[in-house]
Amino acid sequence: MRSDFYKYQTQTTPHPLAMEVSHAKGSYIFDTNNKAYLDFVAGVSATPLGHNHPKIINAIKAQLDKYLHVMVYGEYIQKPAVELAKLLAKNLPHPLESTYLVNSGTEAIEGALKLVKRATGRSEIISAKDAYHGNTMGSMSVMGYEERKQAFRPLLPDIRFINFNNEEDLTKITSKTAGVILETIQGGAGFIEPKNGYLEKVRKRCNEVGALLILDEIQPGIGRTGKLFGFENYNCIPDILVMGKGLGGGMPIGAFTASSKLMNLLQDNPKLGHITTFGGHPVIAASALATLREITESDLMAQTLEKEQLFRKLLVHPLIEDVRGKGLMLAIITPSAHITNSVILQCQDEGLILFWLLFEPRAIRITPPLTISNDEITKGCSIIIDILNKIQ
Template identity: 30%
Template sequence: MNESVLFPTYQRFPFAIESGQGVHLTDNHGQTYLDFTAGIGVCNFGYQDAAIQAAVSDQLTKIWHTSNLYENQLQTAVATLLVQGEDRCVFFANSGTEANEAALKLARKYTGKRDILAFNHSFHGRTYGAMSMTGNPHIQAGYAPLVPGMHFADYNDPAAIAQITPDLAAVILEVVQGEGGVFAGDPDWLQAVQQACHDNGVLLMIDEVQSGIGRTGYRLAFEGYGLDPDIYTVAKGLANGIPVGAMVGKKALASAFGPGSHGSTFAGNPLAMAAAKAVLQQLTPDFLATVQAKAANVWTTLQAETAPLPVVTQVTGKGLMIGIHLQASLPVLKVITALHAEKLLTLSAGDNTLRLLPPLVMTDADLQAGLATIKQVLVQLSTEVPAHE
């Protein structure tokens, strides 16, 4: 297919995904794959989930767009499911980037302060504000000048605590850094960051775009750390593939986001809200318990079978958000391509990492089969690279 009519912003693999069922995807060559990507952590309930499909189909027969000039009961219903009785308010957006952009605007407007502390190897999006908070020079290359007032520290580094001073409007972090290499936060360090924010009158903003909506076995990953952010953002898994994002903030912050202070034409779209409602209604404690149980089995296998392989330097992550870090002599793209031949779809992340984000509804049997395939391919490829560097 001639794609010269598209800007070449994506390095694409030479096949197209045409259909999906459950946790399997079929391409335009008739090949079917076990999916360990979930559309980059989006389709947590797999493909053609009956409840989500029914909700969107029903909404499609009513209305699929209305402006935010009118009351929206679907938005209220989804926001209610998100906040779960907590004293919080929700602003809906169309993506994780937009949700983080809204968080940045709210933090500055509410506090009257400019500066933000973020972390190296973080990823918060590609619009100017979100990109400026992203600790990855490659993402920012060529776009200077960036939004001013951004400062960076090393993730999980105790020295970072000293950078949290009253001059800051907010600290933004991911409790599990996704694009940066799937690095989970140290619980004690995260608690220290939160305490320093409270002590210095600084807002704590947590980016749950990739780690939220059940990905770590908790509704939101920060719940597994006992954190209480002032603002958090969600997106990817929220509507299982229909574009949506949300910024959730403590109700005390609402005074800074009055009428006309922020907005979006498509945000809170009825189709996205119908899908998000169906997702959140299924994100029950019982469902999350099954994710935690499956994740425990996965990590047992990873530690016993994957981590000891000569080409693997470490295995990181939390729940069903997994990073298999590889020796530099084995490029992750080579592994991903080899796994395609074995009918398994996977992802990459920073630090030459094979990233796994399987749908949360995947069975233990399919999860273990995928891990066995990964081990098989890594063993095969290990004969082509030197032992530990």
């Protein structure tokens, strides 16, 4: 299997971790030698209820017996998609009420970028340096990291960049700006939170010049920060909310939500302003609906903040310079990329899954399932500290 993996499946890096997976359950992934790995990554924030959660599995199986794909998005009334969109609206502030379901976070970003241009008649998009919003051409255009983009230029024109948390840069948002797109918490940059009411000030500036605000919640969303969406922590309601990853409960999904007035612009002039064959797929929507119900109806979000404090209590070491982030969206910052690489690789050998962030080479990702237990947190942190002691 290993040789076939390298021969037939296209790789994204020269050195994939290449664990051969047998099965997964709860907070653990098992390899084909039946070795258990405690999962501190959750598929890069994509499995908030852990692996093989019974409510998700049952929802998927029940839908499988009814129908799979029947028609392109938006033409037929399909109960899982309608109920998912309705539940999102129920849990979002006014005027976020209408949701377009797509296949991935990056596609949701593409739809949001199109919508701000359609709504304003303007072309300029402002993003943040060190931002990551996905890897399709439009999403890459608003990625604030040139090293990852230069091989694929030319990209979208009329993109400008500001520094996240820099209030002086807000003057760059003008009457020429169609939209400002920001991650609520910068992910690839190292889990950077907004400070000093930054998002509120961006919101105010957008209002002043008639620009629309897109907040990318693909990573912080779906309960990970102790709220259903990260923006709820920062007193800032976007015009367009983008989500993905955790919403699917382990199935591929993306979505963007705005007011009905805005979203209706995609219906006409031109018709089919955004279109997808498989967006809102009934099986995936059923999985997402079960995930969203469990997170909103349980106390998992409150637990998330308690578990954050346990992580912060346990992750104390001379080689840990900082623990950034909020809730269960955390990043350990070490003194060097070399130490970070050593910790991630040695922890995998010891049965603990950690991972990197895109643009901050000193960061160690900790984004476990929201369902992780305190005992599992203690166990994993003990492995990290033991490895750091050996490195020190």
